[in-house]
Amino acid sequence: MAAWELTEPIWTERLVLRAYTAADFDPLYAMRSNAEVARYLYWEPQTEAEVRETLARKMASTSLQGEGDVLALAAEERTSGALVADVILAWASSEHATGEVGYITHPAHGGQGYATEATRPLLGVAFDGLGLHRVIGRLEARNTASARVLEKLGMRREAHLVENEWVKGEWQSELAYAILDREWRSEASASDQGYGRTTE
Numbered sequence: 453m454a455a456w457e458l459t460e461p462i463w464t465e466r467l468v469l470r471a472y473t474a475a476d477f478d479p480l481y482a483m484r485s486n487a488e489v490a491r492y493l494y495w496e497p498q499t500e501a502e503v504r505e506t507l508a509r510k511m512a513s514t515s516l517q518g519e520g521d522v523l524a525l526a527a528e529e530r531t532s533g534a535l536v537a538d539v540i541l542a543w544a545s546s547e548h549a550t551g552e553v554g555y556i557t558h559p560a561h562g563g564q565g566y567a568t569e570a571t572r573p574l575l576g577v578a579f580d581g582l583g584l585h586r587v588i589g590r591l592e593a594r595n596t597a598s599a600r601v602l603e604k605l606g607m608r609r610e611a612h613l614v615e616n617e618w619v620k621g622e623w624q625s626e627l628a629y630a631i632l633d634r635e636w637r638s639e640a641s642a643s644d645q646g647y648g649r650t651t652e
Contacts, residue, residue, distance in 0.1 A: 453549060456581040457515035462573045469525040469573060472510040476526055479535035479558055480507055486559050492592035494619060516582060519546040527570035536561035541574040549585035551578040568604045575605065579633045586632050593625035602629040606639040
């Protein structure tokens with residue numbers, strides 16, 4: 453496995469994936485202070501001070517050098533310049549060559565396929581950049597919108613853990629999704645030939 457560093461923005465059809473800057477505070481605050489966004493995540497809606505701490509961490513998270521590192525990218529709409537989603541790739545295990553993706557969408561830009569479009573290049577970073585074998589995605593079982601994102605990325609549902617965690621005062625269940633490097637390459641090859649999944 454190799455290290456990976458963001459040296460220039462990543463362009464998709466509608467988005468630019470780039471490093472965070474101090475100017476991203478307002479849209480990041482709009483995402484992370486929103487109760488609906490945080491509903492199925494581990495953290496509660498964040499205060500202004502907490503978002504400033506989060507932003508500082510994200511601004512420093514532009515490379516993957518080893519296990520435990522996180523790449524955090526701001527997904528900016530190319531036409532408007534608006535920050536529409538926040539995506540991460542975590543290097544979860546070196547021994548097992550595993551990564552994990554995560555994403556949230558700005559409340560004003562939901563339902564437009566931005567999370568899928570912004571997360572797809574992170575699979576390329578994981579498999580082609582780092583040389584990982586497997587990437588996972590985990591979500592609260594009631595979060596059907598998040599499940600659709602992972603399914604559109606070509607990930608398969610591997611497990612439904614029933615009431616496995618006590619979170620925010622209730623027993624919550626978890627869905628686990630995954631995709632292997634060979635599956636990703638097969639999916640990418642099919643897309644190149646016009647047969648693959650498209651963003652919503």
